[in-house]
Amino acid sequence: MARTRTTYDAFNAIAEPKRRALIETLAIQELSVNEIVKIMRWNQPMVSKHLGVLKQVGLVSERKDGRYRVYKVNAAELKPIHDWVAQFDQLWVNRLDHLEDYLDKIQRGEG
């Protein structure tokens, strides 16, 4: 039974596809909420909601730039997640692909 989550960790923060899209957008440039609204074509409450989660787990940081707050990805926090994803289940699918290619290759070589 699914339980209501009151706090987020980095895993469920990036498990949501919209938040992954937001990370990719903020990876390229620092943006204000209004700019994100324009680029992503999401409404402002949605942008604020997802930004809030990413901020909570430290994946996105904010700073004041004049009258606006601007947001950027915290690359140092993303790195452990990258390393973690590299051992994730989906990656076993990739490894088995590599194994299949490799077996084909050495058997062609032997045959």
Added chain:
Amino acid sequence: MSSDNKIAVKPSILDREFNAPRSLVFDTWTQVEHLNNWMFPQKGFSCEYVSADIRSGGSSLHKMMTPNGHEMWLLTKYEEVSPPERLVFRQYMSNDAGDILPNPQMPTWPKEIRATITLTETGDKTHLHFVWEPIDPTEEEAATFKAALAERGNGWSAGLEQLTIYLESLGHL
């Protein structure tokens, strides 16, 4: 921490068929000269085993390298190595000395996950049955694992590729 009520988790199961004899497929999992050629998670990565004592009760240590040389280390502990049909092991993120690293970023990811590989031979083909399941997970770990399985095929793999490219562009890998 122990509990009489074990939490059941649906394992991740993969099935593959290879055009190769079973003994060769088994060797690709247990011999370094084979493992170095395929045990990496993503194209462009490479891997290198620096130690390999691949037998029941043994362990191995290998590093994965991203295209520009960032290293990640994995420790594998082998519970059962029964050629040519069965292999049971657990893998852990580690440092280059083989010490298992905690992952504070992912506090609810299962700490122990067992991989069981069973090979069956049919004619000149070999069927590989892969089962990946958390060992005695907490309720939270079980929920996280379940959520992760639901996400399979839904961009995780592509996500890693993008993350790698991005982090490399920043010089963080």
